[in-house]
Amino acid sequence: MKKNFITMDNRYNGFKELERSIIDGKGDQFSQVKNNLQANKGSFDFIGNLVTLYLPQVMEVIGRFLVPDSKK
Amino acid sequence: MINLLNAVISGAINANTPDEDLISEYLLTQNARLFDVLYERYSGKVYAKCVTILKDQDDAMDAMQDIFMKVLLSIASFKGNAKFSTWLYSVTYNFCIDETRRKKKLIIEGDEKLAQISETEQYEDHIDDERLLSVKVEHMKIVLDDMRADDKSLLLMKYQDDLSIKDICDVVKKSESAVKMQLLRAKEKFVKIHEEKFHYDGQ
Incomplete structure (x- = not known):
């Protein structure tokens, strides 16, 4: 049986065959995940932009609380 | 670099375009289509590893999404010391093993x-x-x-x-x-x- 499975010129690899069998027919689901990723990335970018935009003001407000009055 | 982006937009990018070139261009332009090319190349392989390790197709699909999100958010830290595929597989294996441990509280004996x-x-x-x-x-x-x-x-x-x-x-x-x-x-x-x-x- 083993000899039928392996040939010298075209080596069978059960691990790669398993990978191929798992992937087959999953194209639609992969596309759905891609759409989810883009939506999530958009949300992260939006939050990131907000933080970047308002970080200086936030740091200034925090700084007022942290620096003692005598040093102002 | 702009040529590479044009190649992607015009559909002229081919299987020989190195992953690392796509990443460099993506970091410069943030063009999502460049990341899509990487996703198309590796989503199946990442999913297959997740299924094999987690033994559940739904969990594997969720894991794949989390892994690519992690990669998307941390791709700027990819230094190019190793191949992108090795880095991606490293994220994948470590994520899945952590997930297995977390779910089963598996203590790796030995x-x-x-x-x-x-x-x-x-x-x-x-x-x-x-x-x-x-x-x-x-x-x-x-x-x-x-x-x-x-x-x-x-x-x-x-x-x-x-x-x-x-x-x-x-x-x-x-x-x-x-x-x-x-x-x-x-x-x-x-x-x-x-x-x-x-x-x-x-x-």
Whole structure:
């Protein structure tokens, strides 16, 4: 049986065959995940932009609380 | 670089365009289509690893999404010291093993012992690779399902991803001797399970 499975010129690899069998027919689901990723990335970018935009003001407000009055 | 982006937009990008070039361009332009190309190349491979390790298709699809999100958010930290595929597989294996541990509270027995393996410890890899590679795909799945996540991950890295021992060391963050020893034990377990389940006699 083993000899039928392996040939010298075209080596069978059960691990790669398993990978191929798992992937087959999953194209639609992969596309759905891609759409989810883009939506999530958009949300992260939006939050990131907000933080970047308002970080200086936030740091200034925090700084007022942290620096003692005598040093102002 | 602009030429590469134009190539993507016009659909002229081909399978030979290196991953690293796509990443450099993506970091410069943040054009999502460049990341899509990487996703198309690797989503199937990442998903297959997740299914094999987590043993559940829905969990694997969720894991794949989390892994690519993680990669998307941390891609700027990719230094190019290793190939992108090795880096991506490293994220994938570590994510899945952590997930397995978290769900089952699996305590990896012998981990400490493996970490203490002497650099000079002798061992003999007496199992021919062909013995593993020749296993039928339907048997392969059943055998791997019976193995621990960390053991089967090592087998996948070696026989599915064709990673070198050095790359595997980088992924699992262990010494070369520890990796070789764990790999040998994983092969032994694989063969033992296969023989028990399918009465394999080498014929």
